[in-house]
Amino acid sequence: MKKQDKIANPYKIIKAKVAQVSDETPSIKTFSLELEEELGFSTGQFIQLTVPGIGEAPFTPSSKSGVSKKMDVTVMNVGVATGELHKKKKGALLAVRGPYGNGFPVEKLRDRELIIVGGGCGIAPLRSLIHEILSDRTRYPKVTLLYGCRSPQDIIYKESYDNWQQQFELHRTVDKAHSGWDENEGVVTDLFERIDVDTKTCAAVVVGPPVMMKFSVKGLEEMGISGDRIYVSLEKNMTCGFGKCRHCMVGPYYVCKDGPVFEYSRVKGVPGVWD
Numbered sequence: 001m002k003k004q005d006k007i008a009n010p011y012k013i014i015k016a017k018v019a020q021v022s023d024e025t026p027s028i029k030t031f032s033l034e035l036e037e038e039l040g041f042s043t044g045q046f047i048q049l050t051v052p053g054i055g056e057a058p059f060t061p062s063s064k065s066g067v068s069k070k071m072d073v074t075v076m077n078v079g080v081a082t083g084e085l086h087k088k089k090k091g092a093l094l095a096v097r098g099p100y101g102n103g104f105p106v107e108k109l110r111d112r113e114l115i116i117v118g119g120g121c122g123i124a125p126l127r128s129l130i131h132e133i134l135s136d137r138t139r140y141p142k143v144t145l146l147y148g149c150r151s152p153q154d155i156i157y158k159e160s161y162d163n164w165q166q167q168f169e170l171h172r173t174v175d176k177a178h179s180g181w182d183e184n185e186g187v188v189t190d191l192f193e194r195i196d197v198d199t200k201t202c203a204a205v206v207v208g209p210p211v212m213m214k215f216s217v218k219g220l221e222e223m224g225i226s227g228d229r230i231y232v233s234l235e236k237n238m239t240c241g242f243g244k245c246r247h248c249m250v251g252p253y254y255v256c257k258d259g260p261v262f263e264y265s266r267v268k269g270v271p272g273v274w275d
């Protein structure tokens with residue numbers, strides 16, 4: 001596996017062609033890429049994606065980890081690079097470099113009850129983790145997947161939940177429901193009362209907007225899950241992606257290099273962690 005610390009040349013760019021574009025919601029698309037050469041990544045690591053003539057931005061692949069010429073990235077349109085990316089159609093040329101960062105600590109998640117909490121587009125990196133779990137299902141005795149987003153229209157990977165529901169205990173919630181929605185209405189932490197695992201031994205992974213992660217880790221700790229068994233994936237402004245520019249620093253950490261996945265106990269109370 002080509003992890004960040006094993007990349008011979010972290011600046012190396014690989015050409016990538018858009019093979020398919022899937023509209024997830026009005027503001028989120030999944031781009032299936034075909035790379036000119038193989039690239040290996042671990043689940044939760046990120047890549048820098050170049051939109052030629054515009055710039056680049058970090059994304060965590062939402063597809064299964066491993067060495068491959070194929071990769072999916074799920075992108076929310078929030079600004080310049082993501083806006084231009086959203087205009088790209090099948091056949092468009094992009095480029096990737098990486099992978100960077102540490103990824104989810106899969107070896108610490110196996111053989112435990114696992115709670116996965118996703119918010120909004122944060123389910124994108126978690127989809128890669130879910131692929132990982134499904135490929136090694138017997139090592140995960142019980143998986144509880146909680147997903148929250150703003151409204152039913154904002155749910156991404158709509159085609160996946162039937163399968164995930166068969167494999168995991170799945171609960172979804174939306175901030176604001178409309179008629180026809182018969183699942184929960186409220187924030188994702190409202191779903192915590194449905195968690196039925198041994199909180200003294202389980203692990204939890206939380207990915208989503210900062211405010212959602214902040215309240216989720218608080219709720220999980222209150223349930224008795226210690227911060228060294230809670231993992232968060234932080235999003236900070238990044239330029240280089242591998243520890244040169246310092247743009248991503250939070251407290252003593254380079255989020256690009258020491259993260260983006262952190263054991264919560266390491267970043268708890270660090271100023272700016274949820275900014």
Ligand SMILES: Cc1cc2nc3c(=O)[nH]c(=O)nc-3n(C[C@H](O)[C@H](O)[C@H](O)COP(=O)(O)OP(=O)(O)OC[C@H]3O[C@@H](n4cnc5c(N)ncnc54)[C@H](O)[C@@H]3O)c2cc1C
Pocket residue numbers: 046056057058059060061073074075076077078079080081082083121124125234235236237238260
């Ligand atoms: C490790 C990592 C993984 C990520 N994975 C995904 C993913 O899978 N899917 C996805 O949609 N997004 C992901 N992001 C966020 C994505 O990188 C930003 O949305 C993107 O950089 C915005 O670029 P832009 O040029 O479109 O926006 P800009 O025009 O640069 O800015 C738009 C707004 O977003 C803010 N912003 C820019 N970059 C970031 C950032 N990195 N974090 C927080 N705010 C930012 C700016 O301050 C501004 O308010 C990830 C970020 C990181 C650090």
Ligand code: FES
Pocket residue numbers: 237238239240241242243244245246247248249254255256257
């Ligand atoms: S993005 Fe440059 S040091 Fe982290």
